[in-house]
Amino acid sequence: MRLLTLAALLAIPACADESISGYADPAATYRLTQIDGQPFTANATIAFPEQGTATGQTPCNIWSADQTAPYPWLALGPIAVTERACPDMADERVFLDALTTMTLAEVQGPILILSNDEGAEMVFDARR
Secondary structure, eight states, X not given: OOOOOHHHHHHSOSOOOOSGGGXXXXXXXXXXXXXXXXEOOSOOEEXXXXXXXXXXXXXXXXXXXXBOSOTTBOOBOSOEEOOOOOTTHHHHHHHHHHHTTOOEEEEETTEEEEEOTTSOEEEEEOOO
16 A cells, blocks of 8 residues: 655645536536426526535525535525525516426536426526
């Protein structure tokens, strides 16, 4: 058995990001295009700018949450949302209600798919 030298140990990354933040493009903002196969036309987004963090926009507000589950799992919470009203509040509720039930994530290039064991699905696209 070989012993690692101190230099070799220091070369090993201290904490690789195994959450979705390590797999999604940290510079990308993913825009929601579908919920359960139906088009979603209001503006709603999600991004993973740094390890353990998810942020985005609802149709009316800005939201953020911790996200620490290892990929491919997703565990958002608690979700903090600003409190601005707008005409799209119904779409905002649909987005947030769906988002809180998502437990799995899959990154396919610019496409992000969030889903859960019950078959619900949210499809996001980072292409501009």
